[in-house]
Amino acid sequence: MIEKRLEPAEEEKECESSNSKPPGCTIFLGYTSNLISSGVRETIRYLVQHKMVDVIVTTAGGVEEDFIKCLAPTFLGEFNLQGKELRQRGINRIGNLLVPNDNYCMFEDWLMPILDQMVQEQKTEGTQWTPSKMIHRLGKEINNPDSVYYWAYRNDIPVFSPALTDGSLGDMIYFHSYKNPGLVLDIVEDIRRMNSNAVFAKRTGMIILGGGLVKHHIANANLMRNGADFAVFVNTGQEFDGSDSGAHPDEAVSWGKIRMDAKPVKVSFLDVYGDASIIFPLLVAETFASRASQLIQEKRD
């Protein structure tokens, strides 16, 4: 089983290392926000820091929680803490993790001046902002090697998040729009960039942790090229409800999101009580990390 699970990833690496620019295999990495809230963030950052993936798709929470963690820590709590008590004490619960309201205040203090600058640049320089451009900018501004998006900025890895307003970032943009209106975030330019990454790739691999938007968005882009060559799905979705989240890879084959002769792997997801994915760190350790010197060397050449 371990052998089988590792196969696609190994091949992805092989094809990636075959030629460096552009890679022989463009790897799309998608993940939901709970993984950034949890300790899996460090595994993701490792991959991005060492340029082991090429395109990222995540949700609004998957973006903002990374920055917030640079400003103040998230705490380990328990699943069954009472919502009412937490609310009265100004603590927000994400599974068994706790994030104080203060963290979001610090985030606001950090973000508001950047939003001012963005509006300014839009007006004076004609910058046409998109979610991916905004994330790139925030990665530059955070300037912190703990951040996934700092490294995405540094390594020029695009991060797509079409519903970027769906979270604390959206709250801030909403508040800010009353003080300093006019910011436009366009999702049309981003879908062009996103799809182009799939269309012009030699081969593609998808590593998707979780369901919903991140899973569908990567698979849909790969439909534009008649399917990805490799696919690793790790999630807790169930097939019977007919959602894309829990669909087996074979459903994606019918759509042309995965090539008919591709090697897909569906691993049922385990993020044990939310604070640690057991599978993904193991998977990365046995694939990307075990061939790190080779992969990193390649990038330098």
Next chain:
Amino acid sequence: MIEKRLEPAEEEKECESSNSKPPGCTIFLGYTSNLISSGVRETIRYLVQHKMVDVIVTTAGGVEEDFIKCLAPTFLGEFNLQGKELRQRGINRIGNLLVPNDNYCMFEDWLMPILDQMVQEQKTEGTQWTPSKMIHRLGKEINNPDSVYYWAYRNDIPVFSPALTDGSLGDMIYFHSYKNPGLVLDIVEDIRRMNSNAVFAKRTGMIILGGGLVKHHIANANLMRNGADFAVFVNTGQEFDGSDSGAHPDEAVSWGKIRMDAKPVKVSFLDVYGDASIIFPLLVAETFASRASQLIQEKRD
């Protein structure tokens, strides 16, 4: 149990019928795309046609599959049909449902001229398009009483879908952008409208079918008003993975997405083998539909 499950919905209706404009209780309805693909679409259309809900949030698929069903039918298949064979025959599988490629071609033929007009209006009239404005326009254009969004258009019910490019609509917009570039879809204006619907409501109720974006987006907007008064969650998400999708309502209380004294109901989701939600039609039958004459009368006054 039935009694308990119905309570919130009944109260929602009661508060809604208390005064008509604005409603005593603004109802946010969210659902994932599989529900539009399935027969639940008709139950949703019933609610929208009779103006029983006030704000809708769905995914790109939840928008486009409704229009596509107006152009050509979806077929009942089986979960275990082989993806490779389906692909070769030009048939796409959604759970146990089948959608021929032809349907998407018809959708393209219908959509492209509308996209041309939208670009035209943007350039000549200065229309600033957002996902909700685009869905409103498409609802007008489809002009078909089978469509959920036709009725949303007719009844002026806003439909938010910030990641509207994540599906066939995005594919079409992508193709179209090469022939006739320039369309901008702004998600900042939509987050303002979305949040305002929560902030300026007297009371709010959330009815959310499925997880991911639709669940988080409605709950996050209600955070802006210190929580919804009523909440009904129907989904298959699991708590242990720490995602918002499977989180119990009490987690939302910690965030202020649900009021501390509100009546939340978490109903574990059943969309039996994808083609029919058992719960939602029953729930609507026993709540909205059983007091339909009262609710519809109210709207006419």
Next chain:
Amino acid sequence: MIEKRLEPAEEEKECESSNSKPPGCTIFLGYTSNLISSGVRETIRYLVQHKMVDVIVTTAGGVEEDFIKCLAPTFLGEFNLQGKELRQRGINRIGNLLVPNDNYCMFEDWLMPILDQMVQEQKTEGTQWTPSKMIHRLGKEINNPDSVYYWAYRNDIPVFSPALTDGSLGDMIYFHSYKNPGLVLDIVEDIRRMNSNAVFAKRTGMIILGGGLVKHHIANANLMRNGADFAVFVNTGQEFDGSDSGAHPDEAVSWGKIRMDAKPVKVSFLDVYGDASIIFPLLVAETFASRASQLIQEKRD
């Protein structure tokens, strides 16, 4: 879907009504104890009272909770009541249901004299007790038309529960064995009876609510006849863990537990928050109950 789900059951009834003694189709009904704890007990009792099923398999809890409900009521609580507090107040929780310790004391008072008699009959009359014989006797002793097993006794429907000692009945038998030792409950004679019911049937149908022992035991007996003709599985088990509980019917086909040409139906289970199965009452209403006059007539002839 409803049509499809009902097909097997309808056919079961048809074949059953084709000739009365023995039935054209022997129906095995299996269910886990939570269904007796919940209100589904009444639906099961309806089927047994009207002799609409032929063989029952359940767990120890599925037996004893029926009798205990004849002695004192079960109460509706909530899932998140604290175990420690409940323990201090002498209340046991089953999902969102509450059973006071007193109920088990009443059960003890009722059961102990019967155990005495059973030991006596074993010694003096040479009765060789088995779990099914004991359940038959208890059904006679309870003499209460609310009880599933009263009607099983009256209608001579065998009830198999090989691990009958795994619950309160086992506790009582354990206590009793110190006061009045010697009782023997033999499971070999029961496996002969159980399997014979499958082997000598003309056709068989399986209706199995839940997983574990009840699912495996019925399916295994049907392996003895090269497979059941009809199968309805309703459970929450997941396939990926490789357990029989969540296995799809097609796995049973490989074993010869379901005939290759049989009509199996796997309905993902929903017992919403434990106190009511939505599916099973609906399923019985639309199948057995809707043809009740015909089915009951048949039995009288």
Next chain:
Amino acid sequence: MIEKRLEPAEEEKECESSNSKPPGCTIFLGYTSNLISSGVRETIRYLVQHKMVDVIVTTAGGVEEDFIKCLAPTFLGEFNLQGKELRQRGINRIGNLLVPNDNYCMFEDWLMPILDQMVQEQKTEGTQWTPSKMIHRLGKEINNPDSVYYWAYRNDIPVFSPALTDGSLGDMIYFHSYKNPGLVLDIVEDIRRMNSNAVFAKRTGMIILGGGLVKHHIANANLMRNGADFAVFVNTGQEFDGSDSGAHPDEAVSWGKIRMDAKPVKVSFLDVYGDASIIFPLLVAETFASRASQLIQEKRD
């Protein structure tokens, strides 16, 4: 999280090693049959071989599949192999594992003479057979160090399986009963032994992999002593259906199956696609195995 998960197990070991005979903490290990079918069997065998657990509870499949693996191998297949084709080729599927019919024939050849002897001993020596005595005998007969039950026999660790007739063993006993009738397997004596193991222990710990009978049986025995001191549950059961399988440890606290001040851990189960539990080998590696020299030394003293 890892720390937290390991705590109880570490304490169990500490208390176990505190005094050797009887142990300071009696460890009950329960597991469902899919774990013996999968590679977890080797991890279980390790624990039993080195006498790191004291009492075992499993299902019929959990017993017989261990012996069958000593006679012929189980093969790795796939979840989506067609049942009909497998049936025609005489191959039985357990999740993604394949067991040829021949294996069960070899099992029959091995078992039948032993059943003859058991009947003989019952008649001539008055042996009163119970499931645990039969498993002990089979462990002796298999005489193979790959077998879990060989080591249970060698180390005198009782194995309880009250529904031992629910599987291939039951099939064989059924067939055999026509050729050589009379065997009695009594479950009353076993419930006495099982409960006594809990009642007379200084402290107890429960490690339960999977749900259904194995989970309930161990917890119920610990109710007899007002609760276990430590509990580790690893399963895929869901709480909402009200079954014991998916119940959180706090439900067991209400029953007195876990002490009010005990340290329970509920780990959501992952047996990835059936052929390997990721969690249990990791858990054993980091607890029992890492202190193996200490634990094994203790036993020798």
